[in-house]
Amino acid sequence: FYSLDKDFIEIEEAETGTNPEQVHNQVDGGKSNWPGQSNSSDPAAQTESLRDVDAAYVGFELKLNDKLEVSFGGRYEKLNLATETVPGAAGADFFNYDLLRRQTGMPTDFASPAFRNAQILGLDDALASDFVGEIDEDYFLPSLNLNYRFTDEVRLLLACSETVARPSFKEFTYLTTQDPVDGDFASGNPTLTTSEVTSYDARLEWVRQNGDLLALGFFYKEVENPLEKTILDGSDAVAEIFYNNPNTATLMG
Numbered sequence: 001f002y003s004l005d006k007d008f009i010e011i012e013e014a015e016t017g018t019n020p021e022q023v024h025n026q027v028d029g030g031k032s033n034w035p036g037q038s039n040s041s042d043p044a045a046q047t048e049s050l051r052d053v054d055a056a057y058v059g060f061e062l063k064l065n066d067k068l069e070v071s072f073g074g075r076y077e078k079l080n081l082a083t084e085t086v087p088g089a090a091g092a093d094f095f096n097y098d099l100l101r102r103q104t105g106m107p108t109d110f111a112s113p114a115f116r117n118a119q120i121l122g123l124d125d126a127l128a129s130d131f132v133g134e135i136d137e138d139y140f141l142p143s144l145n146l147n148y149r150f151t152d153e154v155r156l157l158l159a160c161s162e163t164v165a166r167p168s169f170k171e172f173t174y175l176t177t178q179d180p181v182d183g184d185f186a187s188g189n190p191t192l193t194t195s196e197v198t199s200y201d202a203r204l205e206w207v208r209q210n211g212d213l214l215a216l217g218f219f220y221k222e223v224e225n226p227l228e229k230t231i232l233d234g235s236d237a238v239a240e241i242f243y244n245n246p247n248t249a250t251l252m253g
Contacts, residue, residue, distance in 0.1 A: 047084065047086070049082065050083075051080070052079070053077060054077070055078070059072070060073060067149045067150075068146070068147070070147075073142070075140070075141045076140050077139050077141065079166065080135070080136050081172065083172050083174070084133070084190075087129075094175075095176055095236050096236040098126075100232075101114055101126060101131065101174065102126045102127065102128060102129055113232070117232040121230075122243075127174070133192070135193055139164055142162055144161070156204050157205065159201040159202075160198070161198075161199050162196065163196075163199065169188075170188055171192060174190045185239035186239055186241070187234075187239045192243070195224060195244070196223070196224040199219065201220075222250055223249040223250070226247075227243075227244060229242055
């Protein structure tokens with residue numbers, strides 16, 4: 001058995017307008033998230049983001065004998081993900097801009113929150129005011145599955161595969177927003193990269209004659225550059241932010 005599946009995902013664009021109400025969530029009866037300021041005086045910011053994924057998959061299934069079946073294949077994926085945050089027409093620095101970003105038109109202030117937070121995240125310097133976050137990568141992601149039948153009722157399933165976890169627009173776009181329920185602030189991080197995941201799975205199944213299924217399963221995963229959260233302090237708000245942990249994460253169960 002042979003199959004070929006090719007899927008193209010069109011470019012997706014997400015854009016926020018120059019109206020502050022569109023950029024920041026409103027809480028407390030329409031008050032601005034900016035402490036002590038009204039919506040009319042908030043500097044606005046505009047974000048432009050795109051995601052383009054081209055992918056193709058090929059897979060094969062082989063029945064080697066009455067007991068053993070093997071399926072294998074691979075997915076090729078080319079990813080382009082980009083995001084940019086631009087101050088409003090007046091050029092004003094937007095809410096909590098210095099969480100990671102330098103002031104517009106200014107060199108790095110080594111006493112600023114941006115430089116301190118950049119060091120915490122392992123960056124060489126605070127982000128330039130015109131910084132564009134971009135991930136432009138391609139991958140080949142193989143998979144292998146084995147199905148072995150001891151009897152008509154008992155079988156063993158083994159699988160291993162590689163996958164990629166991509167950051168979402170919210171995780172990737174540099175803009176601080178406020179949760180309208182709990183009031184907490186969160187910011188995206190345009191320096192994020194993808195996380196590569198290698199998975200191993202084993203499952204033993206017993207299908208009884210009355211139709212009941214008894215199963216025992218085990219999984220193990222290794223994640224390179226796993227995405228995690230930390231809390232950083234900007235001039236306007238303390239915000240949760242995502243970052244890539246350089247260590248390998250493992251999950252099992």
